[in-house]
Structures are given as structure tokens and as C-alpha cells.
Amino acid sequence: MNIQKTIQRSETGKPGSVGTCLVHTPAVVLLGLSFKRCSKCGQNKPRSEFTKYTEAKDGLFYWCRDCKAIAQRTYAQSPKGRATRINIARCKRWTAPRTKKRITQLQVCEQVRKNIKQGVLDRPDNCENCGITHNYIHGHHNDYSKPLCVEWLCPTCHYQRHEQMRECRAIKRRKVEP
Numbered sequence: 001m002n003i004q005k006t007i008q009r010s011e012t013g014k015p016g017s018v019g020t021c022l023v024h025t026p027a028v029v030l031l032g033l034s035f036k037r038c039s040k041c042g043q044n045k046p047r048s049e050f051t052k053y054t055e056a057k058d059g060l061f062y063w064c065r066d067c068k069a070i071a072q073r074t075y076a077q078s079p080k081g082r083a084t085r086i087n088i089a090r091c092k093r094w095t096a097p098r099t100k101k102r103i104t105q106l107q108v109c110e111q112v113r114k115n116i117k118q119g120v121l122d123r124p125d126n127c128e129n130c131g132i133t134h135n136y137i138h139g140h141h142n143d144y145s146k147p148l149c150v151e152w153l154c155p156t157c158h159y160q161r162h163e164q165m166r167e168c169r170a171i172k173r174r175k176v177e178p
């Protein structure tokens with residue numbers, strides 16, 4: 001009777017204790033440490049050996065730090081990794097000056113709008129190029145450093161002007177290139 005009771009108690013146990021048999025209790029649990037198996041090298045490593053990764057269920061990356069570092073280094077040295085790196089650099093070089101230019105354009109546009117509102121600038125009804133009457137004449141800038149130097153053009157002429165400018169730039173670029 002007494003023996004029976006003892007067995008029952010140890011079987012139900014306290015919450016958190018794993019079984020009664022020490023042989024079948026994983027070393028991980030006995031040490032009170034939380035381990036994770038790296039899916040790359042297959043080793044059981046402490047959780048601190050894994051980097052944070054919010055998209056994973058347990059919040060840790062699938063590979064241990066060592067495996068991840070090796071994989072990253074291998075990728076960086078591969079032709080694909082090298083191409084990606086070059087592309088990123090090229091993209092940065094391309095967008096930065098253009099973004100700056102776009103900001104200037106927007107600032108100038110805002111300035112023109114403000115000046116029209118204050119009556120400093122007057123938006124005409126006719127295109128300065130073809131003379132057509134249009135209810136929305138565009139303010140075109142040949143030089144963004146002179147925000148008040150506006151050329152008033154109808155949408156058609158404005159579009160053509162920009163086409164011309166694009167062509168001029170292309171010709172210049174061709175001349176520069178040997």
C-alpha cells in the first residue's frame with residue numbers, strides 16, 4: 001500500500017519535473033538550460049548561441065551564430081552575393097543625387113504656388129510659347145536656382161520642352177563619352 005502511494009506521487013510529480021527516471025531525462029533539462037538544435041550543423045547549443053529572429057516561432061534564427069556567419073561570408077564571396085553588393089552600391093549612387101534634385105523641384109514648386117497666392121507671381125491664361133489659352137498653364141523652370149524665373153507654358157508645350165531638354169542631355173552625354 002505504501003509503495004503504491006510512493007509510485008503514484010512520483011509519477012504525477014511536480015509540474016516541470018520530467019518523469020522519474022534520470023536516465024531518460026535529457027541533459028538539457030537536468031542542467032536547467034534551454035538548448036536549441038541548429039538545423040545547419042545539427043548541434044544542440046544554448047539559446048544564447050542563436051541570433052534573434054522575430055519571424056521564427058521561438059524568436060531565434062534556425063542556424064547557430066557560427067553557421068550563420070559562415071553562410072553570410074560564403075554568400076558575400078559568391079558571384080551572386082558580389083553582384084548584389086555592387087547593385088546596392090550602384091543604386092545608392094544613382095538615387096541619391098536624383099532624390100536631392102526632386103526635393104529641390106518640389107521646394108521650388110511650393111515657392112511658386114505661395115508666390116501666386118500672395119500675388120507676387122501672376123499665372124497667365126496664355127502659353128508663352130504657342131499663345132493658346134488654357135485654364136491650367138504650367139510654370140516651367142529652366143533653372144531651379146532661380147525659382148521666380150518661370151516660363152508659363154500650356155501642358156503640350158511644357159511636355160515638348162521637357163522632351164527637348166531630355167534630348168539635349170542625351171546629346172551632351174554622348175559627346176562626353178569617348
Ligand SMILES: [Zn+2]
Pocket residue numbers: 038039040041042043063064065066067
Ligand atoms: Zn550550427
Ligand SMILES: [Zn+2]
Pocket residue numbers: 127128129130131132153154155156157158
Ligand atoms: Zn503652348
Ligand SMILES: [Zn+2]
Pocket residue numbers: 139140141158162
Ligand atoms: Zn518644366
